[in-house]
Amino acid sequence: xxxxxxxxxxxxxxLGVLLTTIWIGAATITAIGLxxxxxEVFDSALRETAERILPLAVTDIVxxxxxxxxxxxxxxxxxxxxxxxxxxxxxxxxxxxSHAADPAVFPxxxxxGFRETATHRFYNDEAVSGTxxxxxxxxxxxxxxxxxxxxxxxxxxxxxxLPVALLAIFLAVRESLGPLRRFRDRLEARTPRDLTPxxxxxxxxxxxxxxxxLNRLFGQLQAAxxxxxxxxxxxxxxxxxxxxxxxxxxxRLRAETDDPKLKERASGIEATLKRLxxxxxxxMQLARAExxxxxxxxxxxxxxxxxxxxxxxxxxxxxxxxxxxxxxDPVLSDLDPDMLAILCRNxxxxxxxxxxxxxxxxxxxxxxxxxxxxxxxxxxxAEKLTRLTRRFERAADDPxxxxxxxxxxxxxxxxxxxxxxLSSPRPGQSNGFEARLDLxxxxxxxxxxxxxxxxxx
Numbered sequence: 001x002x003x004x005x006x007x008x009x010x011x012x013x014x015l016g017v018l019l020t021t022i023w024i025g026a027a028t029i030t031a032i033g034l035x036x037x038x039x040e041v042f043d044s045a046l047r048e049t050a051e052r053i054l055p056l057a058v059t060d061i062v063x064x065x066x067x068x069x070x071x072x073x074x075x076x077x078x079x080x081x082x083x084x085x086x087x088x089x090x091x092x093x094x095x096x097x098s099h100a101a102d103p104a105v106f107p108x109x110x111x112x113g114f115r116e117t118a119t120h121r122f123y124n125d126e127a128v129s130g131t132x133x134x135x136x137x138x139x140x141x142x143x144x145x146x147x148x149x150x151x152x153x154x155x156x157x158x159x160x161x162l163p164v165a166l167l168a169i170f171l172a173v174r175e176s177l178g179p180l181r182r183f184r185d186r187l188e189a190r191t192p193r194d195l196t197p198x199x200x201x202x203x204x205x206x207x208x209x210x211x212x213x214l215n216r217l218f219g220q221l222q223a224a225x226x227x228x229x230x231x232x233x234x235x236x237x238x239x240x241x242x243x244x245x246x247x248x249x250x251x252r253l254r255a256e257t258d259d260p261k262l263k264e265r266a267s268g269i270e271a272t273l274k275r276l277x278x279x280x281x282x283x284m285q286l287a288r289a290e291x292x293x294x295x296x297x298x299x300x301x302x303x304x305x306x307x308x309x310x311x312x313x314x315x316x317x318x319x320x321x322x323x324x325x326x327x328x329d330p331v332l333s334d335l336d337p338d339m340l341a342i343l344c345r346n347x348x349x350x351x352x353x354x355x356x357x358x359x360x361x362x363x364x365x366x367x368x369x370x371x372x373x374x375x376x377x378x379x380x381x382a383e384k385l386t387r388l389t390r391r392f393e394r395a396a397d398d399p400x401x402x403x404x405x406x407x408x409x410x411x412x413x414x415x416x417x418x419x420x421x422l423s424s425p426r427p428g429q430s431n432g433f434e435a436r437l438d439l440x441x442x443x444x445x446x447x448x449x450x451x452x453x454x455x456x457x
Contacts, residue, residue: 008177012170019165023158033153042138043114046123049083050136057087057096057134095132109133116140132158171365172174179203183211195222238276247273252343282346282404286391286411294339294416299362299442301330305337306365313352320352322362332442335416340439343412344371346405347435351375355433369441374434380424388422406435413437 005347086106088095094103104121115122121140126133186198195218202212205331247270254266303326314322333340344363351361355375362374381387389410413420419438426432 007180008170009173011173012166012175015169015173016166019169019254020162023162027151027154028159031147031154032122034145036145038150041144042121043123045085046114046121046136046138047125048391049085050123050125053085053136054087054125054127054132058132059170061087061095061132061370062128072371080144083136083138083278085134087132087134090131090133101137106135106137109135116303117171143342178379180207193218200390216238223260234320240281243273243277246313273313279404283409286404294336294412295334295440297334299332299334300337302333302337302340302365302439302441303327303331303370305340305345306363306371309341310348313348320348320355320357323346323360325362327365329367331365331367331369333369333439339412339416343409343437344373346408347371347373350405351433351435356422369439369440370436372430372434374426376426376432379431380433385422385424389420409437416440 030395081098081100084098084101084105086094086098086101086103088094088109092108107115107117109124109126112124112126115124119140120137122138122142123132123136134452183198183200183203190198197215197218198211200208200215204210250270250273254263254270257263257266263312307324307326310322310324313319348361348363351373352375355361355377359376362372364370364372364374388406391404391407410420412418417440421436421438422434423436424433426434
């Protein structure tokens with residue numbers, strides 16, 4: 001039989017079984033002791049009965065006019081006679097007996113003291129130099145009945161008290177494990193990237209070292225992640241200046257030479273340096289998304305941020321045609337506007353880079369805080385779609401892409417409590433790609449009207 005995995009169930013069962021065993025053992029020992037005491041009390045009553053009746057019987061028998069006559073005493077009123085007796089002479093003739101006595105039950109007299117058969121307990125006594133002998137009998141069933149009633153009196157309360165005691169044990173153990181349960185709930189409520197120490201002030205002293213060890217581990221992981229993010233951010237930041245200088249030098253070299261081959265090589269170097277610059281920018285964005293504060297104390301309207309990012313990308317040379325749809329009323333959220341801008345820019349640029357260049361990029365923000373960016377193009381395989389949020393994962397062999405755009409979006413979504421959904425093909429169509437984000441927004445009335453933004457070529 002497998003042991004239950006719940007600590008609460010284990011403790012409750014263990015204590016319940018232990019209490020039940022102790023209680024049954026104590027009741028059994030008490031019953032045995034009571035049976036011994038009952039035997040002593042009834043033996044004393046047998047002897048006392050014989051000693052009280054014998055002098056009266058001697059007086060009655062001696063004062064009789066005739067000898068050898070058996071006298072049966074009649075009962076004054078009907079009752080259960082648990083003690084019966086017979087008085088006999090030295091020859092065994094019954095001289096006197098109680099009204100319910102059966103002489104056949106009484107064994108031959110063999111001296112003073114206690115005797116016992118399979119059905120009765122006896123006490124023998126004698127007087128007048130052994131010529132008058134009395135034997136008092138008690139059925140063993142009477143003792144067994146009394147002992148059974150006492151045992152029943154001890155056992156019946158167990159049927160009531162024991163379940164109540166087991167319930168009390170369960171509730172007491174559950175209450176005692178309350179701090180551990182609250183500690184578990186605090187752990188379960190954590191997001192995967194929340195590595196701050198878990199409060200454990202109310203834990204019992206036996207479990208406090210476990211919480212301290214866990215918090216130390218969180219601290220070490222936090223320090224390791226901070227070091228990784230800091231290195232990536234610092235490295236990307238430090239690369240910006242030399243990369244900008246290298247690009248300027250290549251552009252100057254290309255402008256000063258008349259050699260077509262040299263110009264072509266300079267253009268290739270410039271393109272490579274620009275890709276490296278974009279990669280360093282993405283690394284800085286990823287480090288900020290994974291380590292920065294994404295939620296602010298106050299709420300702001302999301303629409304201006306989405307519009308500014310769309311305008312900036314749409315006006316850039318070679319920028320996409322963006323169809324922007326915004327709701328008529330403010331969409332309030334505590335999401336950091338800078339993080340929203342990074343998120344929108346990566347989604348729009350990713351849609352433009354991998355989509356059909358002849359088709360617009362559709363950007364829509366709903367009143368409920370759902371941001372969707374969609375483009376037309378060949379659908380992405382399902383097994384590939386599930387890996388797109390990994391770092392340096394690309395949907396196609398694109399040397400221009402960094403493979404970090406959707407990883408940055410996924411990091412922002414995870415740490416801000418948003419839900420990211422990637423679909424390919426687009427819902428209701430046979431091709432295309434759509435990224436949908438349910439952003440954290442304040443409750444607002446349902447608005448059905450939508451307002452279209454600008455369309456740019």
